[in-house]
Amino acid sequence: MQFETEKVAPQSEDKALKPKHASKREEAYTLKVISGPASRELAEAVSAQTGFQNVPVVSKIFPDGESYVRLDGSVQGEDVAIVQTTCPPMQDGRLFQLAFLADSARRAGAKKVAAVVPYLAYARQDKTFLTGEGISVETIARMLKAAGIDQFVTVNIHSEPTLGQFPFPAKTLSAIPLIAEYFVKKGFKGALALSPDKGAMYIAKQAQEVLDGDVGHLSKTRDRYTGQTVQTAEGLNVKGQTVIILDDIISTGGTIVGAAKILREQGAKHVFCGCVHGLLIGDAEKRILDAGVEEIVGTDSVPGSVSKVSLAPLISQELKAQK
Ligand code: R5P
Numbered sequence: 001m002q003f004e005t006e007k008v009a010p011q012s013e014d015k016a017l018k019p020k021h022a023s024k025r026e027e028a029y030t031l032k033v034i035s036g037p038a039s040r041e042l043a044e045a046v047s048a049q050t051g052f053q054n055v056p057v058v059s060k061i062f063p064d065g066e067s068y069v070r071l072d073g074s075v076q077g078e079d080v081a082i083v084q085t086t087c088p089p090m091q092d093g094r095l096f097q098l099a100f101l102a103d104s105a106r107r108a109g110a111k112k113v114a115a116v117v118p119y120l121a122y123a124r125q126d127k128t129f130l131t132g133e134g135i136s137v138e139t140i141a142r143m144l145k146a147a148g149i150d151q152f153v154t155v156n157i158h159s160e161p162t163l164g165q166f167p168f169p170a171k172t173l174s175a176i177p178l179i180a181e182y183f184v185k186k187g188f189k190g191a192l193a194l195s196p197d198k199g200a201m202y203i204a205k206q207a208q209e210v211l212d213g214d215v216g217h218l219s220k221t222r223d224r225y226t227g228q229t230v231q232t233a234e235g236l237n238v239k240g241q242t243v244i245i246l247d248d249i250i251s252t253g254g255t256i257v258g259a260a261k262i263l264r265e266q267g268a269k270h271v272f273c274g275c276v277h278g279l280l281i282g283d284a285e286k287r288i289l290d291a292g293v294e295e296i297v298g299t300d301s302v303p304g305s306v307s308k309v310s311l312a313p314l315i316s317q318e319l320k321a322q323k
Helices: 024-028 037-050 091-107 136-147 160-165 176-185 198-211 254-265 284-290 312-321
Strands: 032-035 057-061 067-071 080-083 113-117 151-155 170-173 192-195 215-217 219-222 229-232 242-250 270-278 296-299 307-309
Touching: 032 037, 037 057, 037 080, 037 091, 037 312, 057 091, 067 091, 080 091, 091 113, 091 136, 113 312, 136 160, 151 312, 160 170, 170 312, 176 198, 176 242, 176 270, 176 296, 176 307, 192 198, 198 215, 198 242, 229 254, 242 254, 254 270, 254 284, 284 296
Parallel strands: 032 080, 080 113, 113 151, 151 170, 192 215, 192 242, 242 270, 270 296, 296 307
Antiparallel strands: 057 067, 219 229
C-alpha cells in the first residue's frame, strides 16, 4: 500500500500564521483555517491571504496504516474551515483524516465546521452506471456529515448536480479562470479553448472568457466496462492555431493524449493542457508530453509536478465572503 507519513511539527498557537495586513474587521472575524495534512501549504496560504488564523494539525500514520490527527490550537467557540484535499495517494486515508478533524473540531467546541476539499475523491461515481453499483460520492458526504461537517466547498467537482444530494449546504468553485490567466500571462491570449468532450464545454467557455479567443470541443464516448474511449473532431479547424485543452481531471491521461494526437494531426501549431485536478496516474505526464502537449498546467488541489496554479486566492475569496 502507498501510505505516506505526513507530519507537521507541533507548533504553539502563538507561532501559528498571523495576519500580516489584516484590517480591524478581519481580525474581529473568528473563522479559523485548519491545515489538513494533505493541504498544509494551501491552508497556510489561505490564512496568509485572508488574515484568518491558522490551526496546525499534528498527524501521523500508525505502523498498521491507520491515520492519527490532532488539532494543535484552540477552536473553542469558533467557526472553522478544514482545508484538506482527498487526491491520491491514500485518498481513503485523507477522507478519514478529514472526518477525524471534523470530529476533533466538534469535540473541541467549534461552532460551525466547514470542509474545504479542493479535490473530492469518488466524485465521478455520482450515479449507478451499472446495476449493483452504489453512489460512492453520496456515501462519502453522509460520512462527513456524521463526523460533524455542516458546510462543504469543493473546486470543479465533476458534476455540480451531485452537490444537491449532499446532506449539508455545498458548493463548487471554478479554478478555470485562474488557469486561463496563467496562459494569458505566458502570452497566449487569443488561444483556442478546447474541451476534450462535450460535457466539459462549460469549462472551455469559462477559459474562453479570459483567453478571449475561440472555443470548441471534441466528442468522446467511453465504454463503461472497459473504460476505453473514442474521440472524434467534427467541424473543428485548428490548423496553425494555439490550442489549450481544458478538463476538470486528468487521471490516466488517455483523454488528453487522444485529444492532443487529433490536434497535432490536424495541424495545430501549439498544444497546451490546463486541468484543475492533475492526478496524472502512472506515466500519464510523460504520455501527454510525448503526444505533443507542450505544457500541462494544474492546480494545488493535487500537489505535484504540474500544480502551477494555487487555489489560495479562490478559496480565500470564498471564505471571506462567508463573513
Ligand atoms: C471525464 O469525463 C473527466 O472529465 C476527464 O476527462 C477524465 O476523468 C479524464 O480521465 P483520463 O485522464 O483517464 O482520460
